[in-house]
Amino acid sequence: MLNNPGLYVHFPWCIKKCPYCDFNSHPLKDDVDQQRYLNSLLEDWQEQITSTFADAKDTQSLDIGFKTVFFGGGTPSLFKPHLMAILLNELPLAPDAEITMEANPGTQEYTDFEEYLSAGINRLSIGAQSFQNSQLEKLGRVHNRDETIAAVAKAKSAGFTNINIDLMWGLPGQSLEDALFDLESAISLSPQHISWYQLTIEAKTEFAKRPPLLPIDGILAEIENAGNVLLASRGYHRYEISAYAKDGAYCHHNINYWSFGDYVGLGAGAHGKVSNARGVLRTQKASQPRLYQNEPRKTSYQTVTKSQLTLEFMMNALRLIDGTDIQTFTEKTGLQWQSIQPQWEALAQQGLVQTNRCSTTELGLRYLDTVLEKFVS
Ligand SMILES: C[S@@+](CC[C@H](N)C(=O)[O-])C[C@H]1O[C@@H](n2cnc3c(N)ncnc32)[C@H](O)[C@@H]1O
Numbered sequence: 001m002l003n004n005p006g007l008y009v010h011f012p013w014c015i016k017k018c019p020y021c022d023f024n025s026h027p028l029k030d031d032v033d034q035q036r037y038l039n040s041l042l043e044d045w046q047e048q049i050t051s052t053f054a055d056a057k058d059t060q061s062l063d064i065g066f067k068t069v070f071f072g073g074g075t076p077s078l079f080k081p082h083l084m085a086i087l088l089n090e091l092p093l094a095p096d097a098e099i100t101m102e103a104n105p106g107t108q109e110y111t112d113f114e115e116y117l118s119a120g121i122n123r124l125s126i127g128a129q130s131f132q133n134s135q136l137e138k139l140g141r142v143h144n145r146d147e148t149i150a151a152v153a154k155a156k157s158a159g160f161t162n163i164n165i166d167l168m169w170g171l172p173g174q175s176l177e178d179a180l181f182d183l184e185s186a187i188s189l190s191p192q193h194i195s196w197y198q199l200t201i202e203a204k205t206e207f208a209k210r211p212p213l214l215p216i217d218g219i220l221a222e223i224e225n226a227g228n229v230l231l232a233s234r235g236y237h238r239y240e241i242s243a244y245a246k247d248g249a250y251c252h253h254n255i256n257y258w259s260f261g262d263y264v265g266l267g268a269g270a271h272g273k274v275s276n277a278r279g280v281l282r283t284q285k286a287s288q289p290r291l292y293q294n295e296p297r298k299t300s301y302q303t304v305t306k307s308q309l310t311l312e313f314m315m316n317a318l319r320l321i322d323g324t325d326i327q328t329f330t331e332k333t334g335l336q337w338q339s340i341q342p343q344w345e346a347l348a349q350q351g352l353v354q355t356n357r358c359s360t361t362e363l364g365l366r367y368l369d370t371v372l373e374k375f376v377s
Pocket residue numbers: 020021022023072073074075102103104126127128129166167168197198199200201202
């Protein structure tokens with residue numbers, strides 16, 4: 001049975017494509033018909049509610065409504081707030097649902113922050129990436145440092161009290177000082193949450209074709225250590241590899257992913273994960289906006305096999321600094337803990353995982369790939 005699923009809604013357009021990005025995003029052209037995309041999302045929802053929630057018990061689990069909604073992209077803040085409001089009105093939402101929207105600075109739309117708040121969005125994730133203009137240029141961003149600062153100020157004055165800032169580190173030519181400057185700049189804006197991602201060069205991106213010069217391993221290690229110390233000293237609690245929250249302002253939507261919870265995915269290229277009588281299923285929608293809008297009801301389903309389940313659970317749960325308890329493994333995968341006991345004990349002997357929790361040690365977190373290799377079948 002679906003257990004309080006989250007909802008992810010994808011918006012596949014951006015002003016322009018950033019050279020490091022492999023998300024499903026397409027350059028925005030003037031002729032994007034937003035009303036048509038909204039209609040597609042509504043149709044998609046109708047299809048998923050009838051097929052995915054076909055079981056009466058599953059429908060019951062939706063009676064309480066989605067506890068979290070995440071509008072991600074692409075650039076969802078290019079989407080008109082009144083259309084977001086229409087969509088949110090059609091969805092079953094828990095009364096205190098966390099509703100996040102990703103917003104890019106420098107795209108005009110942040111003048112509408114009040115309207116997004118009235119539409120029901122109560123958490124903003126602002127993509128700063130860096131606070132150095134020269135770096136922002138290298139990253140192909142459409143905004144500069146001042147525009148990011150202005151976006152955060154406007155979000156606050158509009159009434160947002162739950163703001164995340166996305167930053168990346170290990171950027172082309174970045175020194176330790178540069179990375180700490182970025183973190184200090186973000187912290188000085190007092191967001192409730194900071195996501196601090198190490199830049200990865202993804203296949204088929206511009207950066208993969210023309211690789212920039214990245215910091216050497218020694219500098220990367222220094223940045224990671226000093227950044228973690230700085231964030232902790234300013235009250236940002238690291239609860240996942242790249243996520244830091246102040247005063248308990250965790251991102252519940254992402255915690256649901258990392259705890260291997262269920263979620264419904266709407267929109268071009270959106271993925272979902274649902275557990276029902278058929279097992280654990282992955283859902284996927286067409287990535288191309290044109291194809292998606294031509295056939296918004298078309299959903300492909302793939303059953304996660306038993307051997308994939310363990311690895312998928314570990315890939316998520318072990319990103320959490322505290323992992324999960326052992327029962328959660330059985331609850332979410334339907335597998336017995338004993339089925340992985342031999343691998344787990346071997347890892348515990350190497351000091352990579354805890355003995356009484358499904359969680360890594362500090363060492364294991366640093367060598368997460370080595371830990372995960374044990375669960376590749
Ligand atoms: C869905 S993405 C984009 C959100 C928004 N469109 C933006 O760019 O600000 C969410 C975050 O992932 C991070 N990200 C994207 N590509 C990355 C990469 N190649 N390596 C590390 N982090 C990446 C960025 O920090 C980004 O803000």
